[in-house]
Amino acid sequence: MIREYFRVLMVDLSAGRSTITDIDGRNMVAGGSGLAALLFEKYGIPDKPWNEPGQPLIFAIGPLTGYFPLMSKTVCAFKSPYHDQFAESHAGGRSALSMRFADYDALVITGRAKSPSALIVGSRQIEIKDVHYLWGTDLYAAGKVLRRMLPGSGHRTILRIGPAGERQSPMACINADSYRHFGRLGGGAVMGSKNLKAIMIHGDSPFLLPEGKDYVKVFDKVYKDMTDTDMMSKYHNLGTPGNVRVMNDLKALPIRNLQATTDPATEGITGERFAEVALLRNAACAGCPVGCIHIGFVRERFREENRYIYRQISYDHELIFAVGSMLGVMDCFEVLKLIDVAEKMGLDVMSPGVALAWATEALAKGIITEKETLVPLAFGNAASYLTALQHMAYGTNEFYELLSQGTAKAAERYGGGDFACVLGQEMGGYATGETFFVSQALGLRHSHLDSGGYSYDQKPKGKNVEDAVKFMIKDEKGRVFLTSMVSCLFARGVYTDEVLGNCLKSVGYGTLADNMDTVAGEIQRLRWKLRVMTGYHPESVSIPKRFTEITTWKGQIDSVFLAALKDQYAMAIRGLAQPETAGSRAEK
Numbered sequence: 001m002i003r004e005y006f007r008v009l010m011v012d013l014s015a016g017r018s019t020i021t022d023i024d025g026r027n028m029v030a031g032g033s034g035l036a037a038l039l040f041e042k043y044g045i046p047d048k049p050w051n052e053p054g055q056p057l058i059f060a061i062g063p064l065t066g067y068f069p070l071m072s073k074t075v076c077a078f079k080s081p082y083h084d085q086f087a088e089s090h091a092g093g094r095s096a097l098s099m100r101f102a103d104y105d106a107l108v109i110t111g112r113a114k115s116p117s118a119l120i121v122g123s124r125q126i127e128i129k130d131v132h133y134l135w136g137t138d139l140y141a142a143g144k145v146l147r148r149m150l151p152g153s154g155h156r157t158i159l160r161i162g163p164a165g166e167r168q169s170p171m172a173c174i175n176a177d178s179y180r181h182f183g184r185l186g187g188g189a190v191m192g193s194k195n196l197k198a199i200m201i202h203g204d205s206p207f208l209l210p211e212g213k214d215y216v217k218v219f220d221k222v223y224k225d226m227t228d229t230d231m232m233s234k235y236h237n238l239g240t241p242g243n244v245r246v247m248n249d250l251k252a253l254p255i256r257n258l259q260a261t262t263d264p265a266t267e268g269i270t271g272e273r274f275a276e277v278a279l280l281r282n283a284a285c286a287g288c289p290v291g292c293i294h295i296g297f298v299r300e301r302f303r304e305e306n307r308y309i310y311r312q313i314s315y316d317h318e319l320i321f322a323v324g325s326m327l328g329v330m331d332c333f334e335v336l337k338l339i340d341v342a343e344k345m346g347l348d349v350m351s352p353g354v355a356l357a358w359a360t361e362a363l364a365k366g367i368i369t370e371k372e373t374l375v376p377l378a379f380g381n382a383a384s385y386l387t388a389l390q391h392m393a394y395g396t397n398e399f400y401e402l403l404s405q406g407t408a409k410a411a412e413r414y415g416g417g418d419f420a421c422v423l424g425q426e427m428g429g430y431a432t433g434e435t436f437f438v439s440q441a442l443g444l445r446h447s448h449l450d451s452g453g454y455s456y457d458q459k460p461k462g463k464n465v466e467d468a469v470k471f472m473i474k475d476e477k478g479r480v481f482l483t484s485m486v487s488c489l490f491a492r493g494v495y496t497d498e499v500l501g502n503c504l505k506s507v508g509y510g511t512l513a514d515n516m517d518t519v520a521g522e523i524q525r526l527r528w529k530l531r532v533m534t535g536y537h538p539e540s541v542s543i544p545k546r547f548t549e550i551t552t553w554k555g556q557i558d559s560v561f562l563a564a565l566k567d568q569y570a571m572a573i574r575g576l577a578q579p580e581t582a583g584s585r586a587e588k
């Protein structure tokens with residue numbers, strides 16, 4: 001069932017029409033990140049704002065989805081409400097396999113529905129359903145109704161937004177099957193701007209596997225590496241929450257708005273502590289034998305009665321950092337309650353957590369008052385943060401409305417930019433040093449996963465700007481190819497270039513396998529071209545003073561090295577975004 005082209009479902013919500021179109025380019029951009037970029041190049045409108053109805057919301061899967069384990073992500077591309085530029089966000093759940101079984105390589109949604117709607121897609125069904133009665137409902141209430149609307153599990157995915165997305169907050173996520181998220185850069189707001197409460201994909205067609213021994217042999221090796229070796233076991237056991245103690249020991253855990261990088265009190269929110277008292281079970285994305293999703297519980301009193309209900313909440317390192325250590329909340333059940341509220345509202349947990357950490361310090365410094373914050377924000381005061389998260393989702397007053405646009409925007413208006421922990425967007429949970437700060441601040445997704453800057457910081461490499469820039473560019477290129485395969489990045493130790501090449505060949509994508517390096521370079525270049533074309537100036541990115549004030553296990557951050565690294569990386573990005581030369585084309 002391999003194909004050298006992409007089978008793309010186009011849905012125009014304004015016209016209420018859909019078409020299926022075949023688009024060339026498999027051997028040029030592979031799928032996933034590459035395909036999403038290709039489609040944005042074709043259908044995006046660079047000089048129009050992100051919420052222009054004609055702007056596309058794109059979902060793309062990869063050539064190995066359905067054939068191999070952990071090829072389980074879907075790449076979502078859009079023009080971001082956060083910075084009005086090209087953006088990408090990834091999520092798993094059942095989204096990728098559902099698209100594979102519905103027989104689409106990508107879904108492109110344009111237009112704006114006349115009333116709040118749910119888009120239902122299958123191989124034999126495409127329907128835009130009026131769900132105005134769900135507008136305003138939180139994510140949990142909406143989920144219950146949507147699951148009844150399209151019953152079944154397996155190859156069915158439900159992507160939905162909460163009140164934050166409806167209000168078009170740049171901190172709104174798209175929730176995928178309850179426990180996964182297209183979290184960052186405001187995909188939820190893009191759905192809100194299209195009057196789209198939910199997208200449901202029904203994988204209702206058969207999917208044939210290749211015949212012959214080659215595929216079985218390659219599959220067996222990959223599967224064994226994932227399950228019989230210790231390459232993936234850390235993700236199943238403690239999962240990423242295991243990083244909390246590691247980062248704290250390294251003096252690299254952002255604490256109380258990055259005023260500290262280590263604190264013994266974080267013992268209350270380590271992965272070990274969660275596993276001991278709050279872990280209910282593990283879960284997995286469809287097609288994943290690893291199961292890194294850790295699900296804890298919160299207990300809530302049922303009305304006024306003496307009964308309790310339990311809600312299941314997924315947690316990982318980034319969330320624990322954002323509404324735990326960053327807010328000085330050092331109790332795992334309090335952290336779960338905060339995650340629960342953010343989830344319910346359809347907020348990406350990371351950005352509002354970091355934004356509220358800034359607001360807490362700004363309040364303590366007298367830059368803002370309780371007239372703005374409405375509640376007495378104070379590090380460790382989980383009850384105030386529970387209320388503040390709802391204010392963020394609803395934009396209750398001018399302050400929260402602005403803060404939910406981004407910490408930097410609020411700091412521009414009120415002051416306090418020096419201690420806004422923003423690296424392109426609100427920071428990730430790794431204060432490992434200069435390379436990570438530059439990598440996230442300038443990286444295309446402003447994600448801690450754009451490149452392995454955090455791991456480079458932890459190696460005794462010294463302070464060589466050229467070497468660090470080379471590392472970031474090369475590492476990004478490798479990751480971009482993996483995300484074009486839509487591999488979960490946790491599997492990067494298993495999916496080496498050699499293994500990926502074997503996988504591609506075993507299902508019939510021999511040309512792609514023979515040109516992986518060239519294709520990876522092309523995708524990297526295309527993504528940067530689109531980012532710059534939509535207004536990105538990497539040289540004008542600034543890294544706030546707070547990041548230079550901290551001390552890690554390596555000592556004080558070196559401001560001179562940081563500045564030089566930032567400048568050189570910006571130049572390298574500019575170079576990547578340049579139009580292709582005749583020479584580079586001839587190499588392909």
Ligand code: SF4
Nearest residue numbers: 284285288291292488
């Ligand atoms: S390792 Fe985790 S995130 Fe990755 S595919 Fe498996 S369950 Fe999903």
